[in-house]
Amino acid sequence: MNAHSPSAAAAAGSTVHLLGTLVTFRALAADTEGTFSLVEAVTAPGQGTPPHRQRDDAEAFYVLEGSFEFMLDGSTVTSGPGAFHYVPRGMPHGFRNTGSTPAKMLIINLPGGLHENFFREAGDAVADATQFPPMAPPDIPRLVAAAGRYGIEMLPPA
Template identity: 60%
Template structure:
């Protein structure tokens, strides 16, 4: 059993970075470079109605709602979650989420292993002031660019789900 522990102090950790993507402010809290590639943790603050379209990927993904509420599509099923609720998405499972609330909602997104999702978010996200809580104006997303970048990082984007 490997009992090696890696400790990162605030002095050596990468500074937080925030990007805006599809109505969500994504702040990187634990980067793959800091976790030996084991995982990435991103704090997501999503505007009302914002979220991620249906997709699947080779990495595992987990969500911990911390404020507000989110609706998660897991395969064919929708599930509404509030603060403290956790959702695990196994590799290859089709999923999506959105903020159904009238105010911003927050959650932690954990990707295992670290890297692919982190690099995808960096490739498609618009850099904004770190830790900002102000959503920039959102234009029409460049679906072709998002889909191509997603594929580059092992994420397959799918058509929007039917309304539930």
């Protein structure tokens, strides 16, 4: 088995802004033989993802800093540093930063590719992964169209 170094894009830490979250790519499908993608997500206070579900195999969240409220299959739990959540295929879920400062987590998607492509298509590239761009309402048609192309179904709020 060969060890692989992160691709130039992942090693450079390319970042997109999506729904109040700065998503920095740490390992891409191309780096993991398609097995998984890994991103670092920094979410502004009060921001996060609406409820959704996806067709990829699984998603996992590991909280590094701050406080997130996770909606997992209809239940809500608040999680701080060290919390881990596994989301199997098809489970409705979403998250929101409930704190007053940015919150950070790692997100793993299995297999690699679908989510990283969604993030790139639905998000906006940013040059500085440490600064949030001005917050603006999301482009819902763009978000829903991109989500549909990558097997993500946006759900109505609970």
